[in-house]
Every structure is written in C-alpha cells, then in structure tokens.
Amino acid sequence: MRDRLLAAEKVKAIDWRDGALYLLDQRALPFEETWLAYTDAAGVAQAIKQMVVRGAPAIGISAAYGLVLAARKRFAAGGDWKAALEADFSVLAGSRPTAVNLFWALNRLRERLDRLKPADDALAALEAEAIAIHESDREANLTMAQLGVDLIRKHQGNVQALLTHCNTGALATGGFGTALGVIRGAWLEGMVERVYADETRPWLQGSRLTAWELANEGIPVTVNADSAAAHLMKTKGITWVIVGADRITANGDVANKIGTYQLAVTAMHHGVRFMVVAPSSTIDMSLASGEEIPIEERDGSELLEIGGKRVGADVEAFNPVFDVTPADLIDAIVTEKGIVERPDTAKMALLMCRKRLH
Template sequence: MRDRLLAAEKVKAIDWRDDALYLLDQRILPSEENWIAYTSAAGIAEAIREMVVRGAPAIGISAAYAVVLAARARFAAGGDWQAAMEEDFALLADSRPTAVNLFWALNRMRERLERLREHADPLAALEAEALAIHESDREANLTMAQLGVDLIRRHQGNAQAILTHGNTGALATGGFGTALGVIRGAFIEGMVERVYVNETRPWLQGSRLTAWELASEGIPVTLNADSAAAHIMKTKGVTWVVVGADRITANGDVASKIGTYQLAVNAMHHGVRFMVVAPSSSIDMALAGGEDILLEERDGKELLEFGGKQVGAGVEAYNPVFDVTPADLIDAIVTEKGIVERPDTAKLAQLMCRKRLH
C-alpha cells in the first residue's frame, strides 16, 4: 500500500531549497498558487501567525527551518550567537499558541544546538535536524494512513461515506496528510464512496483546501456548511468522522479546529465512529487534560467580514479557532506509533513508550 500512497502524492506546501524556505500561500488557495520565499526567522514567524502556512505538523516543520535561518544570521553576526538565538526561539514560540508541534520542533532544534560537538559545523547540524524533522513527518503520515485504513477495514470494509473537518492533508503536513491521508488511503483501497467536507468557518479550510485536494485526486467529495453535519450523519450513511489534532493531552482530550467538539457529540448520538489522526509529536504528556490547553482566539474581524465585505456591524464577535473534544467521545487516536482505541491516560502513556512502527 505504501507505494500506492506515494504514487498518489501531488500536493506539497513546504520546500526547503537555495538557502530559503518556500511556503505555498494557503490564504489565497485555490484561486491562486503562489510560493513565497522566506530567509529569516522573523519572516517565518509572521507567516505562521498570518496563516500563510497552517496545520500543526507544517507549522512545526516551518519553525525548524526558521531556526536554521536564525542560526545562519546570528553566526554571521559573530559574538555569542547561541545566546542571541533565544530571541528567535521566543519569537517563533509566540507565533501561535495551541499547536504543540510548534514547541516540539523548537525544543528538538534547541536540544540539537546544545548537543553540538566541539569543532562540529553548527549550521550543517541544525539543517540536518530540520530536514530530519521534515522527512520524519512524511514517513509518519504514510504509517498513519496505513494504520487508519486497517482500522476502517476492521470495523467496516465496504465502501462508505466519511465526514471530515478542517484541512489535514498535504497542505497541513510535511507529506501525505494525517486525517486526510487516512481518507486518501481508504479511497485507494476501495473503501470510500464519498467524502463530506465541512466548509470550516471562518477561514474555510475545508472548502478552499480540503475539497480542492480531494477533487484534484479524483476522490468523490461533497462540500457542506458546518451546520449541516448532523443532518448528513443522519441521512447520508456516514460511518466515520475522521479529523486531525493540534494537541492531545495525557488523558486523550483533543484540541482541534473549532467545530470538532460538536462533530464528536453528533457522531456519538448517531452511532458514527470518531477517529483522530495525528503524529505522536501532537501528544503533550505534560498537560493532564483539555482544560489545561491554551486555546487561540483570533480577531473577530474574521467573522464580521466575508470575501473582504462587511457582513456584521455594531456587534462583538467571539472567534475561538480551536475547541477541545473530550476523550470519552473519541473511538480511536491513530499515530505513527500505533492506534489507541477509547483513549485514556494509561493507554496514552503506554503508546508514548513505543517506538515508531516504520
């Protein structure tokens, strides 16, 4: 199956070449495909904040490359360049608060910096680490896709309808995708009849990005308003809701795109299975439960305007961009280390002690 998955790869959002990080500007997809070159950590921090790049794994990978660029600039300036880099680490950490992959990648780059051997080339070592983070995510995507497909096959192998939310494909990762990778794999195996995609307000990642990715690969896709999801579960034969995650706490609570929580509640009511697909770098064992997660809120202007035109006036707007789905609403968490069904603290701890399966 791995070869078939690789053959299906068509989209990427991150490209490291010519001493620069190139990011596909996801704010203007699918109407325009524009790559932006970044040569500084500050530029990449701004790209993360402004959602040029988005998706927890992609944010982490971009931050790792930002550290490489920061090191080059600080090293060239001379003096105590490693101490000066603390400013860059802080700037990147402050770019978006919820996705734990950002902090995981920064910590991994910091640890690599601290492990430098005497006379080693620090810039080469940091670049190799960033490349390893990128490649590791790509391999994790492939493993998760295969595990998720096996899970779907185990519970119901016939062609079926799947519902997803947000964007969790190649645009959000370093490779094939997390939740969307599972859906792609299931389609390749003949187990997907149709994918229903929530439009995912207010940034419309579902309609602009996920539907575009699926349609470009010939996967049958139907776009719907977020508020139609319960009706679709009731009337369209949906058997799985498959979503990604930006942070998973020690007890299995999941922070994901706003609207995920209500999907899980509706899925339980309608007897639809609920799968979360995320790399183990999204699991934050330092946080006991979802109430400990700092959930990002963005400018209410994103709700009060649509397509550059004002649609709300004279009112306040509440714009949280993540919510927390309790573990007891989740049927399975799929990672590159394995599957945890009916997640809890003990099962997550056991998972994190495992080695990767690939």
Template structure:
C-alpha cells in the same frame, strides 16, 4: 500500499532549498498557487501567525527551518550568536499557542544546538535536524494512513461515507496528510463512497483546501456548511468522522479546529465512529487534560469581514479557533506508533513508551 501512497503524493506546502524556506501561500488557495520565499526567523514567525502556513505538523516543520534561518543570520552577524538566536526561538514559539508540534519541533532544534560543543558545522547540523523533522513527518503520515485505512476496512469492508473537518491533508503536514492521508488510503483501497467536507468557518479550510485536495485525487467529495453536519450524519449514512489534531493531552482529550467538539457529540448521537489521526509529536504528556490547553482566539474581523468588506453588525465577536473534544467521545487515536482505542491516560502512556510501531 506504501508504493501506492507514494505515487499518490501530489501536493506539498513546504520546500527548503538554497538556504531558504519556500511556503505555498494557503491563504490564496485554490484560486492561486503562489510560493513565497522566507529568509529570516522573523518572517517565518509572521507567516505562521498570518496563516500562510497552517496545520500543526506543518507549523512545526516551518518553525524548525525558521531556526536554521535565524542561525544563518546570527552567525553572520558575529558576537554571541547563541544568545541572539534565543530571541528567534522565542519569536517562533510566540507565533501560535495551541499546536504543540510547534514547541516540539523547537525543542528538537534546541536539543540539537545544545549537543554542539563548538561552532564548527553549526548550520549543517541544524539544517540536518530540520530536514529530519520534515522527513520523519512524511514517514509518519504514510504509516498512519495505512493504520487508519485498516480500521475502516476492519469495521466495514465495503464503500463507506466519511466526513472530515478543517484541513488535515498534505497542506497541513510534511507529506501525505493525517486525517486526509487515511481517507486517501481508503480511497485507493476502494473503501470510500463519498467524503463530506465541512466548510470550516471562518477561514474555510475545508472549502478551500480539503475539497481541493480530495478533488485533485479523484475522491468523490461534497462540500457542506458546518451546520449541516448532524443532518448529513442522519440522512446520508455517514460511518466515520475522521479529523486531525493540534494537541492531544495525556488523558486523550483532543484540541482541534473549532467545530470538532460538536462533530464528536453529533457523531456519538448518530452512532458514527470518531477517528483522530495525528503524529505522536501532537501528544502532550505534560498536560493532564484538555482544560490545560491554551486555546487561541483570533481577531473578530475574521467574522465581521468577508473579502475586506463588512458583513456583520457592529457587535462583540467571539472567535475561538480551536475547541477540545473529551476523550470519551473519541473512538480511536491513530499515530505512527500505533492505534489507541477508547483513549485514556494509561493507554496513551503505554503508546508514548514505544520507540517504534510494534
């Protein structure tokens, strides 16, 4: 299976070479594939804020490379470069508040920096750490894809109808994808009849990104408006909802793209299994429950405007971009460390104690 998955890797969103970071501008997909070059931590922070790069694992990877770029500039400037670099850490940390992978990656980079006793080989060491974060995410994607696929096979061996929300594919990660990685693996094993993709307002990550990724892989895919999800569960025989996550708290509550919570409620009502796929770096054991997660709210213009043109009445706008799905609505959390069924605090604590998959 691993060889099949590696052969199926076609899309990447992040590239590091020549001492610069290159990001595929996801705001322009699928109409245009434009790569942008970034040479400073400030530019990377702005790219994260502006949604050039998005998806929790991808944000963390980009931020790690942002630290390397910051170190390059600070070392070249001379003086107290460590103090100067701290400003870049803070700038990157402030770029988006909800996805914990961002803070996890920055902490990894900070710890690597703290282990360096002098200035010798600083850039090489920081670059190696960022590259390692990128590579480990790719490996985690491959492991999660196989684990999730096996769950689908276990519960019903024949072709099944799946549903997903937002984009948790190669564009959102350093490799094969989380939720879409599972769907891709299931497709390769002949387990997928069709995938229904929520459009995911207001940024349309499902319509622009997920549908594009799946169609490119030859997966039978249908796009639907977000409000059609419950109806499709009822009439199309959906057997699984499979989503990613931006943060999972110690008790198993899941923060993900706005609309995930209502999908989970609808899934429980219709007897549809609900799977969350995310690397262990998404699990924040420092937060007890989803009530503690900072949920980002973005500008109302994202709803008021379409293509720069007004489409709504001039009224107040509520635009939260994440919601929290309670753990009791989740059937499985799939990580590279293993699978947690019906998650709770005890099960997640046991999972996070593992150093590798058993």
C-alpha cells in the same frame, strides 16, 4: 500502500531549497498557487501568524526551518550567536499558542544545539535536524494512513461515506496528511464512496483546501456547511468522522479546529465512529487534560468580514480557533506509534512508551 500513496502525491506546501524556505500561500488557494520565500525567523513567524502556512505539523516544520535561517544570520554576525538565537526562539514560539508541534520542533532544535561538540558544524547540524523533522513527518503520515485504513476495515470494510473537518492533508503536514492521509488510503483501497468536507468557518479550510486536494486526486468530495453535519449523519450513511489534532493531552483529550467538539457529540448520538489522526509529536504528556490547553482566539473581524468587506452587524464577535474534544467521545487515536482505541491516561502512557512503527 506506501508506494501507491507516493505515486499519487500531487501537493506539497513546504519547500526548503537554495538557502530559503518556500511556502505555498494557503490564503490564496484554490484560485492561485503562489509560493512565498522566507529568509529569516521573523518572516516565518509572520507567515505562521497570518495563515500563509497552517496545520500543526506544517507549522512545526516551518518553525524548524525558520530557526535554521535565524542561526545562519546570528552566526554570520559573530559574537555569542547561540545566546542571540534565544530571541528567535521566542519569536517563533509566539506565533501560534495551541499547536504543540511548534514547540516540539523548536525544542528538538534546542536539544540539537545543546548536543553540539566543539568540532561540529553547528549550522549543518541544525539544518540536518530540521530536514529530519520534515522527512519524519512524511513517513509518519504514510504509517498512519495504513493504520487508519486497517482500523476502518476492522470495524466496517465496505464502501462508505466519510466526514472530515478543516484541512489535514498535504497542505497541513510534511506530505500526504494525517486524517486526509487515511482518507486517501481508504480511497486507494476502494473503501470510500464519498467524502463530506465541512466548510470550516471562518477560514474555509474545508471548502478551499480539503476539497481542492481531494478533487485534484479524483476523490468524490462534497462540501457542506458546518451546521449540516448532524443532518448528514442522519441521512447520508456517514460511518466515520475522521479529523486531525493540534494537541492531545495525557488523558486523550484532543484540541482541534473549532467545531470538532460538536462533531464528536453528534457522532456519538448517531452511532458514527470518531477517529483522530495525528503524529506523536502532537501529544503533550505534560498536560493532564484538555482543560490545560491554551486556546487561541483570533480577531472577531474574521467572522464579521469576507474579503475585507464587512458583512456582519457592528457587534463583538467571539472567535476561538480551537475547541477540546473529551477523550470519552473518541473511538480511536491513530499515530505512527500505533492506535489507541477508547483513549485514557493509561493507554496514552503506554502508547508513548512504544517505538515508532515502520
């Protein structure tokens, strides 16, 4: 399957070349494919905040490259450049609070700095680490695609209808996607009749991004309002809900795009299986449960305006970006280290002790 996924690859969102980070502006999709160039950490942090790039793995990768850009500038300025770099760590870490991949990637670069020897080329070492994070995520997605397809086949291998939420494809990762990578793999195996994509209010990642990715590959996709999900499960023979994650805690609770929690509740009521697909870098074993996850809230204007034009009443709006799905609503968590079915604290700890699968 790996070779078939590689051959089918059409979309990427992150490009590191010529000493700069290039990001596909996801705010303009699907109408325009515009690449923006970044040469400093502050610019990358703003790109993350302003949703130029989104998706937990893609945010982590972008932040890693952002720190490489910062290190180059600090080094060129002379003095104690490593101490000065702490300000750039803080700027990038403050760009989004919920997705743990951001902090994981920055910590990897910090650890690489700490391991430097006097004779090492510090800037080359940091760049190599950022590139390794990027390439590792792509490989993890390929592994997860195979594992997720095997899981679908294990429980119900015939052609079926799948439901997904938000965008978890090549746009949200280093390539191929997490949940969407599994869906791509299932399509290549002839196991998908149709994909239903929640529109994903208020940024419409489902209707703008997921539908665009799937349609470009000829995968049958239908966009539906988020509130139609229960009706779809009841009437359209949905067999799996497959989603990504922005943070997974030690007990298997999952933070993901707002609306995921209600999907899991609805799926359990209708007997629809619920799969979470995410790299192990999304797992935060320092948090015991989802109650400890910081949930980002964005400006209420995102709910009350469309294209900068107000369409809602002049009232306050509650706009949390994520919610937490309890582990007892999840049938399986798929990572590049393996699969955890019916996750709990003991199973998650065992997973994190494993080596990466190849």
